[in-house]
Amino acid sequence: MKISHVKQDINITPELQARIDELISHYPADKRKSALLPVLHEVQDAHDNWLSIELQDKVAEILNIKPIEVYEVVSFYTMYNQQPIGKYMFEFCRTSCCAIRGAENLMDYTCNKLGIKEGETTPDGMFTVVGVECLGACGYAPMLQLGDYYRENLTEEKMDALIEECKNGQVKLH
Template sequence: MEISHAHQEINITPALQARIDELLSHYPADKKKSALLPVLHEVQDAHDNWLSIGLQDKVAEILEIKPIEVYEVVSFYTMYNQKPIGKFMFEFCRTSCCALRGAEDLMEYTCNKLGVKEGETTPDGLFTVVGVECLGACGYAPMLQVGDFYKEHLTTAKVDALIDDCRAGKVDLHKLTITE
């Protein structure tokens, strides 16, 4: 497990606090910890998609729990990033179906093309490449996820096109589309 000690500005804006309060309203007042996963998602999204130790401490303070309770969750789930990542994180599924259909080779191809190793971010800060467990799209293997967007039936040509589209600013991770 690699933990970054990079500085991260903690900015709980009024809008973010309102969203956290809304999430907390779904749970009994004495069970704030129950909101930990969705609160971590919201806080991570609002902080360049990663959670520093300081930010995890802030979440613990907001939820009135011990910091270790946050660290345990953040270090267990791969959906929480403990270090700065690229604007586009390519998460290659590498479980059975995708592995049998060449996902490992495509991930290696992507890493070589971008000049990084698995888990690293390109010097321009655009791309991070990681392997993850099942993404639940076995019928479309091999596949990857970038943001909330799935790219299925991958080939090297599709990976090349996705990288080019990302570099050209055509990938909108909020609309889950690639614009023309």
Template sequence: MLARLAASRFNEIRQIFRQVFRPFPLPFFSLPFHITDFFFKLFGFPLSQPSRAFSTALNYHLDTPDNNPKLPWEFTEANQAKVKEILSHYPSNYKQSATIPLLDLAQQQHGGWLPVSAMDAVAKIVEVPPIRVYEVATFYSMFNRAKVGKYHLLVCGTTPCMIRGSRGIEEALLKHLGVKRNEVTPDGLFSVGEMECMGCCVNAPMITVADYSNGSEGYTYNYFEDVTPEKVVEIVEKLRKGEKPPVRTLAMIYFIIVHVLETYTFLDY
């Protein structure tokens, strides 16, 4: 993420230099930029590429019939018990520290996205102005401010996965499902998004499947590593049939072989 941010900022600075020094025949300023362009185009990812956008992480709000402050929203009875358990981890005068886990719970309950009324409910629980919760929800791309599918497929887009073919994996998913990035399929089952590094670079490329099909009670968030365009299509079809694709990763298999772990996933480790 930092590398992509640095590349984006460097591109902006480069454009400024080009505009400022264009009238002057100064090869000192032009040569490095041309070399940089050549180098990045040679390897397939020029700095001039457009910035990626996480459209499910909207940083603004417009009232709609299904997303406005007038719609009632509250945690279910089962989740209210979870709210109390979450709050118990923090001093009573630091309830705001529970904002992120409560937003995560609200998102799970609401089918994978956060309406403004859910954020207002969280703000009331942690006793802060609603704007403080809005700031958190719009800062982190893991919080979806727009509807997603019951199975939200997140493709890692950072450097190791990109070099290992994550763009082809995303294209395969979008083509197979017949949607654009962050669009939901007509049956409401699937959506495809992009996510920053998920920490499994050794087994790149990888995707994550956020399963909101059974609410917060059945919510799962599984990694699938060392995937190919063919494998991700197989994962989609198994999910469509109601099956649970195996989530064993190369890291997990390695641990089993050397008898370090037996039935644990890399996340458990």
């Protein structure tokens, strides 16, 4: 996935700051960095599901750690997005069980249907398609994650229906 620099408004609301403070409180005062993963999740959720460099810098400031310590984590884990993504991000599992059961063909089918390549977002900002490592639902392959939920035993017909449900606003993400 190509990373381009896009400006992002940083909005640490009082409610978000309270949630961050609550997460930090679960760790010893001298181990604030331990809260990094859950804090990144909260901050990303509050900022259109992506983390700009400036927002990562803000997280480093809040946790009193070096920005590189945040960059290392954000760039390592696929659950953190470094650029704007679509409202609906189809994260296709591409490891062995799903691959054997046709996940890569299904991901290609979905990309073709949406007119994008893997890692891209549709021009209307609705959909992003990415391949990710094992999502731990091997018995239900091929599958994908959409928001907080898994979609399992996928077929082209099920993908067509899912895309239509998303377009109609019928899909719950959280």
